[in-house]
Amino acid sequence: MSFLQHDVPLSWYLLLSAVLFSLGVVGFLIKRNLITVFMSIELMLNAVNLSFVTFAYQWHEVRGQIFVFFVMMVAAAEAAVGLAIIIAVFRARSTLAVDRIDLMKL
Amino acid sequence: MHLILFFLFAGFCLAGAINLLLQTHPINSALSLIVVMTSLAVLYLLLGAEFLAIAQIIVYSGAVMVLFTFVVMLLNAGREERTLGSRAAARVGFPAVVVIFAVLATIVLHMQGIGSAHFGQGLSNAPGQSNLELLSQVLFHELLLPFEVTSVLILIAILGAVALAHVEGSKIPESGRTAEK
Amino acid sequence: MTILAFFLWSLAKVAVVTVVMLMGIAYTVLLERKLVGRIQNRWGPSRVGPFGLLQPLVDGAKSFLKEDLIPTAVYRPLYLLAPIISLGCALIAIAVIPFGAPGMGPHGFDLFEISNINVGLLVILGITSIGVYGIALAGWSSNNKYSLLGSLRSSAQLISYELALGLSLVGVVLRAGSLNLRTIVEQQSAYGFFSWNIFGGGQTLAFFIYLMAAFAETNRSPFDLPEAESELTGGYHTEYSSMKFAMFFMAEYGNMINVGCVATLLFLGGWTNPFGEMHLQSTLINVMMPLVWFVLKVLLFLCLYVWVRGTLPRFRYDQLMNFGWRYLLPLAILNIVATSLWLAWR
Numbered sequence: 118m119s120f121l122q123h124d125v126p127l128s129w130y131l132l133l134s135a136v137l138f139s140l141g142v143v144g145f146l147i148k149r150n151l152i153t154v155f156m157s158i159e160l161m162l163n164a165v166n167l168s169f170v171t172f173a174y175q176w177h178e179v180r181g182q183i184f185v186f187f188v189m190m191v192a193a194a195e196a197a198v199g200l201a202i203i204i205a206v207f208r209a210r211s212t213l214a215v216d217r218i219d220l221m222k223l
Numbered sequence: 224m225h226l227i228l229f230f231l232f233a234g235f236c237l238a239g240a241i242n243l244l245l246q247t248h249p250i251n252s253a254l255s256l257i258v259v260m261t262s263l264a265v266l267y268l269l270l271g272a273e274f275l276a277i278a279q280i281i282v283y284s285g286a287v288m289v290l291f292t293f294v295v296m297l298l299n300a301g302r303e304e305r306t307l308g309s310r311a312a313a314r315v316g317f318p319a320v321v322v323i324f325a326v327l328a329t330i331v332l333h334m335q336g337i338g339s340a341h342f343g344q345g346l347s348n349a350p351g352q353s354n355l356e357l358l359s360q361v362l363f364h365e366l367l368l369p370f371e372v373t374s375v376l377i378l379i380a381i382l383g384a385v386a387l388a389h390v391e392g393s394k395i396p397e398s399g400r401t402a403e404k
Numbered sequence: 405m406t407i408l409a410f411f412l413w414s415l416a417k418v419a420v421v422t423v424v425m426l427m428g429i430a431y432t433v434l435l436e437r438k439l440v441g442r443i444q445n446r447w448g449p450s451r452v453g454p455f456g457l458l459q460p461l462v463d464g465a466k467s468f469l470k471e472d473l474i475p476t477a478v479y480r481p482l483y484l485l486a487p488i489i490s491l492g493c494a495l496i497a498i499a500v501i502p503f504g505a506p507g508m509g510p511h512g513f514d515l516f517e518i519s520n521i522n523v524g525l526l527v528i529l530g531i532t533s534i535g536v537y538g539i540a541l542a543g544w545s546s547n548n549k550y551s552l553l554g555s556l557r558s559s560a561q562l563i564s565y566e567l568a569l570g571l572s573l574v575g576v577v578l579r580a581g582s583l584n585l586r587t588i589v590e591q592q593s594a595y596g597f598f599s600w601n602i603f604g605g606g607q608t609l610a611f612f613i614y615l616m617a618a619f620a621e622t623n624r625s626p627f628d629l630p631e632a633e634s635e636l637t638g639g640y641h642t643e644y645s646s647m648k649f650a651m652f653f654m655a656e657y658g659n660m661i662n663v664g665c666v667a668t669l670l671f672l673g674g675w676t677n678p679f680g681e682m683h684l685q686s687t688l689i690n691v692m693m694p695l696v697w698f699v700l701k702v703l704l705f706l707c708l709y710v711w712v713r714g715t716l717p718r719f720r721y722d723q724l725m726n727f728g729w730r731y732l733l734p735l736a737i738l739n740i741v742a743t744s745l746w747l748a749w750r
Contacts, residue, residue, distance in 0.1 A: 124339040135327035194380035201387035277526040285533025
């Protein structure tokens, strides 16, 4: 039963966070749908949150977790505004493909 | 125990994130992102952040992603056409991603003094003191002003969302309600 | 206690609680049909078994044996996933609910709760908030306008009332100073029902806000807009048949039981005796009495549900939204302010 007591190196958590962040960036670059691009941004935010929590655990410091708390609140506000913008864009252009949304004016 | 749970949910995270990239329909991407966020909540739990884990589920999986699925359903956005992005993305973006990942990975793997996570251990070693008390003590004493400012930020975000999504005689009546949330 | 013993105990608890929960769901349906029958001056189901007590089993068999129809135009993966999410969330929430006195098993093991988490209340709210997906995806993947309308209504309703629901619980949390459900109950256990949050705790207003928000959260009448038969045929589950429909049905009743459990824990003193502490000689009775009180209180709450369903007409959709945002939410905030002022002044 030794595997039950096995510890996990914190660097693995950090590595996971790095991989998730990179996947988020890749998604931001290759996805062609406005909503999915926005989702990739959320993925990046989440990846960073994971590393904050990991460091909070490492240094026994609650401020790392509080930072994540603030990131969550700001992300919620950002999602509300961002989705409202997406709805407005869709109304004006009736498409969500980022390649077609290439004019600055209506 | 910790090892098994870590591998299981890290696997879910990665699978969800890759699925997010591979799926062409936005609603499938949204659902895979929900899987990622919920698995991340379990990882937070393993790292002794039980409040954040639940906040992650309530705020991200339960509120933000509901908004996303709502918008996908309302706009009925079909599947996206596959293009490999702009030329700038291909030339600069992908090498940049590789570089970012390589730098992060090397830093992480060579980092000194990083310990390992032990199952069932929280932030403080004192038994009986919950993570919640620690968090609230710092949040409501030292960081009260930032906390209050964030509430103003959220209020502004709500107003902005309503103002953006609401048009006179709007064609999509539900959109105002979505933003209201 | 070794890890293996812990696993086996937990597995046994999970199995027992799941079976009891499923039986509870089945008999809640029967309770509703009987009570609504009596309210409408008829008998309700009475043919199968004595007093119709075997009716749930027969209903279950019927759902199993019916042809499982999948319409051709649906988006299959999500169509199949939606009822699983709904029922899963309804069943998972029971995992953090303590339904008996603490530490009754061997080695001080918690016999009457699957897991004691110090953010238990938030876990329940979180699981409830995930449950929205079942309904939203069901309506969208069905590819039917009535389903979509029903699910949009339902999601909007759930999201709006979740706020009032969550805020109405804050007063209780403030009083107890903890999110652990056991601590919240023990804080109300001093003088029988005088110390319950609904009476002595001064959370009467919060209880009624919770009651109304909970009715809306579980899509029950008078807030059963999502499945208003007269307007939307069946709402989000129009396109579902046989077992998949039964899963939505079970999810609804499972949520009713969950809501009843939370109300019992937070406002009605949980498993404590309403007439103060009573210590009897027999250990068995001392172990079982809390369970009996808990089940009685939940049953009372379920009867209240059925009573309301049998007597009140349905709201209109705009009335529903107005009620949630303009009345319940400000009242809940008022309750929080009043409670915190009272706690600070005390």
